Amino acid sequence: MFEDGRSKRVIFxxxxxxxxxxxxxxxxxxxxSIREVADLILRSGCGVVQIECPEIxxxxxxxxxxxxxxxxxxxxxxxxxxxxxxxxxxxxxxxIASRVVHQMEQYVRSGFSVVGVxxxxxxxxxxxETGWRADGEVAEPGVLIRELQAACQQRGLSVPIRxxxxxxxxxxxxxxxxxxxxAVPFQGGSAMKPAVLVTICILSLIAxxxxxxxxxxxxxxxxxxxxxxxxxxPAVVGLAALAVWLWEEQKK
Numbered sequence: 001m002f003e004d005g006r007s008k009r010v011i012f013x014x015x016x017x018x019x020x021x022x023x024x025x026x027x028x029x030x031x032x033s034i035r036e037v038a039d040l041i042l043r044s045g046c047g048v049v050q051i052e053c054p055e056i057x058x059x060x061x062x063x064x065x066x067x068x069x070x071x072x073x074x075x076x077x078x079x080x081x082x083x084x085x086x087x088x089x090x091x092x093x094x095x096i097a098s099r100v101v102h103q104m105e106q107y108v109r110s111g112f113s114v115v116g117v118x119x120x121x122x123x124x125x126x127x128x129e130t131g132w133r134a135d136g137e138v139a140e141p142g143v144l145i146r147e148l149q150a151a152c153q154q155r156g157l158s159v160p161i162r163x164x165x166x167x168x169x170x171x172x173x174x175x176x177x178x179x180x181x182x183a184v185p186f187q188g189g190s191a192m193k194p195a196v197l198v199t200i201c202i203l204s205l206i207a208x209x210x211x212x213x214x215x216x217x218x219x220x221x222x223x224x225x226x227x228x229x230x231x232x233x234p235a236v237v238g239l240a241a242l243a244v245w246l247w248e249e250q251k252k
Contacts, residue, residue: 007045013118014126015053029166036169058092073120081124097147116179121163128163188249207239
């Protein structure tokens with residue numbers, strides 16, 4: 001099954017990697033997606049599964065902020081961390097993790113590769129190498145990632161999980177490349193069109209004919225015109241270059 005144009009590679013990403021509008025007020029670094037990471041994933045040919053944002057789903061977009069209360073980004077992260085670390089918050093994250101792992105299992109059972117998960121370091125819920133607690137970044141995962149790690153272990157899934165930071169796009173791209181691994185570069189985002197394939201084959205055969213002419217010294221005459229042997233050299237180069245260009249364009 002599924003022997004069509006799809007890559008059969010899938011990556012799961014934290015919600016705000018693709019939608020910075022979901023961030024806590026004051027924490028968005030992009031108008032929409034984390035562009036460098038999103039572009040890399042799209043070029044890789046991997047399918048993208050956007051994980052639910054537990055903070056929005058449980059607390060709302062405003063994270064239940066108290067109107068008029070003096071606050072900082074640090075104090076808001078701490079407040080959210082305390083709410084999400086409560087029993088109800090952990091249960092909500094556990095439910096999301098269970099649904100994510102169920103999706104992963106569906107892909108794996110059908111022969112797909114789940115290349116990994118990208119989280120967001122410093123997040124109270126989606127942090128991987130670092131989370132947030134007591135007004136500071138801590139060297140432990142956020143609550144959703146902990147639940148996801150536990151669910152993967154319980155169901156015997158080995159999936160790489162890495163964290164990124166929007167304010168460090170170069171580091172984010174490096175981490176994304178590590179997770180994508182064998183999915184970069186991708187060998188085709190769509191099935192090759194028959195006309196393109198036929199054209200590539202014809203160009204390659206003509207180029208091969210010129211190579212054989214050069215090797216065996218075959219003369220070519222068109223009417224009274226004798227085609228010089230050296231003319232086959234630029235012909236080989238041009239035809240081969242055109243065939244390669246078509247092949248590379250088709251892979252994009």
